[in-house]
Amino acid sequence: MEYVVRPNRTLRTSLLSFTAVAVLLAATACGSSDSGASSATGLNPPDLKAQSKLGKTEDQVNLVAWAGYVEDGSNDPKVDWVSDFEMQTGCQVNSKVAASSDEMVKLMKTGQYDAVSASGDASLRLIASGDAAPVNTSLVPNYKDVFSGLKNGAWNSVDGKMYGIPHGRGANLLMYNTQKVTPAPTSWSAVFDDAPKHKGHVTAYDSPIYIADAALYLKATKPELKIKNPYALDQKQFDAAVALLKKQSGNVGEYWSDYLKEISAFKSGDSVVGTTWQVIANLAQDEGAKVKAFVPKEGSTGWSDTWMISAKAKHPNCAYKWMDWIISPKVNAQVAEYFGEAPANSKACTETSDKSFCDTFHAADESYWKNIAFWNTPIEQCLDGRTDVKCVPYAKWVQAWTEIKG
Structure with a gap:
């Protein structure tokens, strides 16, 4: 790869679980009787409200993620963006690597996890079934720097209401x-x-x-x-x-x-x-x-991953802190280079170790992404x-x- 931080053997092996996204199931829940306004896509998600303000952070946050997204140094001592987050917020990160979108949906339905890095084939199901809550983007300061092409997508929003914080795309x-x-x-x-x-x-x-x-x-x-x-x-x-x-x-x-x-x-x-x-x-x-x-x-x-918060989150304040952290310029750059994807935060491109990385992955080229039909759930x-x-x-x-x- 043309950037300095290359995937090590451990990540290459663990990334095979990402390819298991092929094991998908259909969206079976398409809303409920208490749904809000009908969307142009026919989805009528439950009328859930986004969190209005941040409270005191809890002592932990439970995440479901693709391999390579929540690295704490255990796979590679040089690859760790979790430890600093824990020190700065007091939120202990507990993460589970999911082998497929189907597994992500099942895990989120248990109510035991606060947030998930859902791909487009899973996010629509989580929205439709009411397992994912809308997000208050004003509580995520780094959201303002997310590339416009990742906001209000068919896979992460309904009727202009965002249901997650964009992570990256390919x-x-x-x-x-x-x-x-x-x-x-x-x-x-x-x-x-x-x-x-x-x-x-x-x-x-x-x-x-x-x-x-x-x-x-x-x-x-x-x-x-x-x-x-x-x-x-x-x-x-x-x-x-x-x-x-x-x-x-x-x-x-x-x-x-x-x-x-x-x-x-x-x-x-x-x-x-x-x-x-x-x-x-x-x-x-x-x-x-x-x-x-x-x-x-x-x-x-193509694919675009979104951090979504559970409608049953037991640690919502830590979850919001995590969503802001993972798309902060330096961390988003680290994740993008380690995983091999275009970062979501426009300022991440100045933080990559290989200064040509964002050009290689067309991170800022919105005309490039207009020709990409991101995965969604039929x-x-x-x-x-x-x-x-x-x-x-x-x-x-x-x-x-x-x-x-x-």
Whole structure:
């Protein structure tokens, strides 16, 4: 990777749990009878109120997080942003690494945890079910410096009400072997319509959410389908995406979820073209693979994580202190470099050890992120605002993915 603080072996191993985000379930709770105003997406979350002011901090805070987000020096003595937080606030941090978004949702439903670093596929479920409370952003001073593109997203807000504090973001890129894939691709057609050119050497992300990648491609190439949002697919649109992926499967050599295996496959030539993350592309290049990665002309899917507070939080004041701490410039820079993602705080870019880090990860390039469709949870109420049809919920995506892979 092109920055100074590189993921160590412990983090590389622990980060495999992040890739288990593929194990997702559908949003089954879509609000209750005491819901507030209806949102444009069809979500009617319970009418919960955000905390109005901070009180005395409690003695602890219980967090659910992705590996690499809550580091206290136990994985690497040089990587610790928890100890200073504990000293400054008196809040003892207790954290549990979750292996999937589904696990995060289940843990938050127990009421034993105060906050969670939810990805877009989990955050919508937590909002809809009332397990996540709205946040009072005025109680998080560092929120003012969060990049505008991370505020009021479809995955972390409803009707303009924020349900979390943005942590960071990343894009799902197209990576190719520069020696074996010529001319250089410009489109996702390299892994769909043109996939037979590299039969057996195409790779794809192993997750039902990858159906959205096919939908994104069809949005651009099959305008007659009228796809507006790759996570809001009616039955006809969904069937078209599934059909495209079934056709693609005959050319796929490997579906990846372990990013170390993807690096190895590109180094050996077993894979020559497919989806990737920026952190994977950088590591692959560092290890000698002749690869390039980019956002194709159709745009791309991506992910954005948000710290959300439990509606049942027993330590809400410490939770608010944590949310402000984790997006403070210096700490947010440390997390971003350690994990390999674009930071949420605009001032974090002056704190990174590699001064080109934010350029590499397009942290401040909002025009770049406008072409990224961040992961969200498909539900029957179409996320694109349509009310004349029902969209295919995520449970059906899971079933279809099994069929696609055969």
